[in-house]
Amino acid sequence: DIQLTQSPSFLSAYVGDRLTITCRASQGISSHLAWYQQKPGKAPKLLIYAASTLQSEVPSRFSGSGSGTEFTLTISSLQPEDFATYYCQQLNSYPLTFGGGTKVEIK
């Protein structure tokens, strides 16, 4: 199985901060990576697919980059509604594993 390691697992930030979350794969997955946002009590929501393509209606302050084994999700200016948990998922080979998650809280 391909393991995904997200870092950090938790971070505390201010509104307006620039935020970067990293996802490292245990083996190369090309650009077969997605990012999701999950708020408490809600289903996950797709933010980015194919490592860097923004899903429809997702604000442009979200961006993704990377290929191979290292990927990043960046939020250029954190908004109050962005406080949530973020997960990466590899789509290269079964099982389609998720990272452990990064919880973003308000400082």
Place this chain on the structure above:
Amino acid sequence: EVQLVQSGAEVKKPGESLKISCKGSGYSFSTNWIGWVRQMPGKGLEWMGIIYPGDSDTRYSPSFQGQVTISADKSISTAYLQWSSLKASDTAIYYCARQSNWAYDFDYWGQGTLVTVSS
């Protein structure tokens, strides 16, 4: 509008069986894979498996193979997740999600079904 609507919360005893459902609408149900994802209380997302309703081709995570059964009935646009003998450790929220046909991400999700297993 694409929608996945899951069946309601369940409370079961250890050893009981259970089948939960996920009904798709707003798209051609047979032509997108449907996956199942577990989220245990306070924990992250775990990919359980996936089914192609068009021909019922199914893939399981090794962690869930033999523990659950994934099935689908394309005639009523519904996918299922079932257990033959529940354990307390099956207590979790279970999400179904549609896999996109291009990048294979989960682009639409159901609202989740809470399964509580307790004696």
